[in-house]
Amino acid sequence: MSNNNLLSRISIDPAICFGNPCIRGHRIWVSTILDLLASGATFEEILEEYSGIERSDILACIAYGAEMSRGYFRDIPLIQSQNRQAA
Numbered sequence: 001m002s003n004n005n006l007l008s009r010i011s012i013d014p015a016i017c018f019g020n021p022c023i024r025g026h027r028i029w030v031s032t033i034l035d036l037l038a039s040g041a042t043f044e045e046i047l048e049e050y051s052g053i054e055r056s057d058i059l060a061c062i063a064y065g066a067e068m069s070r071g072y073f074r075d076i077p078l079i080q081s082q083n084r085q086a087a
Contacts, residue, residue, distance in 0.1 A: 009024050
């Protein structure tokens with residue numbers, strides 16, 4: 001899976017989780033998954049703890065972290081919550 005495909009699994013919405021990058025469709029911060037990996041958690045342990053996500057979601061978090069560490073700011077479409085669109 002390409003980085004662009006992986007990064008499409010990440011969302012940023014100012015109305016959800018304070019605008020922090022999250023796994024699309026979840027309120028799981030990218031930084032939470034990266035912290036777990038950094039502390040030695042395996043993919044299997046993370047998938048057990050967060051049953052709604054997939055292996056590709058974890059890879060997407062790693063891809064996002066890699067892009068940020070290079071100083072590249074990838075365009076991740078900003079999602080506007082339905083409540084905020086009416087304003």
